[in-house]
Amino acid sequence: MRIGVLALQGAFIEHMRIVEELGVDAVPIRLPHQLEETDGIVIPGGESTTILSLMETFGLIQPLRQLARLGLPMLGTCAGMICLAKNIPDDDVQTLSAIDIVVRRNAFGRQTDSFETELSIPVLGAEPFPAIFIRAPIIERAGPQVQILAKLPSGEAVAARQGKLIATAFHPELTRDFRLHGYFLKIAGSPE
């Protein structure tokens, strides 16, 4: 198995390290032809406007949209979640429109721009996940095919799955808890 990690901007090295620590090849993706022969794609955290505009410059928007439609597994974290979302209200930036969620960027006030919390993510088991939020988005609305994987105690949805597409508002790549990546790799490795 081979996972492509979008390496235009942001925390791609951290994702590549975890994928490799879990025994799977990770390849950096900067150009469309590098998408060939990948079994899944990770879109890291960073700055979504920068990532999306570099995707546009390097001709990656259309191929990634099509691969998501065809069922290629994808994991987007923080800015990566924004890239996968259907749209961002009050922002006319083009996303991949892959997951039927509407997200709000920088959804936490200035004092809580960044925080870490123990998050319950039932699909990962009973033990809470150390979730790091850095100028994070939230999921404001989700379509009927979307499964919400985690909510903050205040009720905001912060992780979702639609088919083989997963999005988290937090940064699993910045912790030593690899369960979320393991969950994604299991999806990417499953035959149907």
Ligand code: GLN
């Ligand atoms: N605030 C960033 C954005 O809007 C996301 C931050 C992150 O990925 N840590 O793209």
